[in-house]
Amino acid sequence: MARAATTSDVFNAIAEPQRRDILLLLRDGERPATAIAEELGLSQPGTSKHLRVLREVGLVDDRRDGRQRVYRLDARGLEPVHEWAGGFERFWNESFERLDAYVQDLKRNGSAQ
């Protein structure tokens, strides 16, 4: 089975740095494909391929405008990612991590022995 396809799993789609960059860029507003390639310094075909992945996974929208194809962010698909990662929030807040480690240490070594 392997990993779910980049075109069907948001987590996998955003595992590629360039695609994350594209999403960040589109946060500032829609853009035609060429502009995206230029602003990020990517090849035109490469950009097109990444945009296709993002489109199929539903993170961007596109519409024609003359001969240009304008891409727009549709970040709703990122909410599950945010929530998933948020489920671990307590592990990086309030030095919970260190506290937990301390407790684990106590459990297996005992403190005053």
Add this chain to the structure above:
Amino acid sequence: MARAATTSDVFNAIAEPQRRDILLLLRDGERPATAIAEELGLSQPGTSKHLRVLREVGLVDDRRDGRQRVYRLDARGLEPVHEWAGGFERFWNESFERLDAYVQDLKRNGSAQ
């Protein structure tokens, strides 16, 4: 170049569903490798490989306990993921998405013309 290795990029490391499952499981407390494999119904070698990836990318910690190797969550590496996704929060809150689409429509078609 391609995608950053699963062992060096947290986004890529968590792009694999089974590794996400392992992390969720470890949220409830540390466990020896075999227990993880059993609870998730994964093969022993497969689990070991996933754990190695998670270890190398820093999302889990491990320690020996007799002949067992106990794995513990270290989710601090997930904070960047949470923040990154959180940067898109306004797009799924307050129907900002629809408002934006509406504005874009106005811009290119004009409403009362």
Add this chain to the structure above:
DNA sequence: GCATTGCTTTCCCATATGGGAATATGATGC
């Protein structure tokens, strides 16, 4: 229709990766 601009798709290649099977390594008990 034809040339041009703006993208998308196709080819082909190199590599990363997950899976299963088999093997190796480490720790414990006798």
Add this chain to the structure above:
DNA sequence: GCATCATATTCCCATATGGGAAAGCAATGC
């Protein structure tokens, strides 16, 4: 040392994927 349990690693294979180059399409202007 030897058997055994708990894991890790190695092999090999099938596939997903990103990249570059080249070709294919669509829309526009003349």
